[in-house]
Amino acid sequence: MELIVKHFSELSAEELFEIYKLRISVFVVEQNCPYQEADDADRAAYHVWLKDETGIKAYARVLPPGVTFDSAAIGRVIAVKRRCGLGSKIVAAAVNIAKEKFGADKITIEAQTYARRLYEKAVFHQTSEEFLEDGIPHIRMQLTL
Template sequence: MELNIKKFNELTLDELYEILKVRADIFVVEQNCVYQDLDDLDKCAIHIYLRDDNGIQAYLRLIAPGKVYEEAAIGRVLSKKRHFGLATQIILAAIKEAQQQMNIGKIKLAAQVYARSLYEKIGFTQCSDEFLEDGIPHIEMILEICESS
């Protein structure tokens, strides 16, 4: 499994196409949720994904503070294979990248409620009441990054 970390302008057309396809496969088709995936945040995001010979297996985007939240943001987290640690692996890579590239102390995200325990195991804590986003229950979660993380 190869870890890739790229800014938008570093992605090839094939990489961008594959990212958008896997996001549509998971968020639109699998979750039966019609929503506007292309939100202009991809252009300012760092795209982190795990790829093997079968293509992208896990993906997320990391967004600088001030674009979505006051804090840095993680979004569009997906894993084609569940319960293999791939989501945890890319989330930890995003935390490391945020520390190195953005010198930040907090990361925030909107998690689907069913995934709460994944984020809690990494150290995120719930910081909002439950809300519906595109008809799916979500909560906001935040991670306070310590120097020793």
């Protein structure tokens, strides 16, 4: 499994297509949630993914402070195959990228509530009550580094 880290400006058209195809298949189609999945935050992000010879297996985007939150942020976390450790690996990689690229001392996420344990394993803690975003229960969480 290979870890790829690229800023938006470095992505090839093919890489961007594969990222958007995966994100839309999960966040729009699978979750039956019509919303503007590709957004302007993508342009400021580092895109991080694990791939093998068949394609992307896990993905996350890492945002600098000031784009979505005052702190660095991680979002759009996907593991194609669930409950096999890929989610934890991509979250750990995203945390490392936030530290390396932005000198992050705090990382904020808005996690789907069902995925809380994944982020708690990475030492994120809940900082908000549950709220609906695009009809899906979420919680805000933070990691202090």
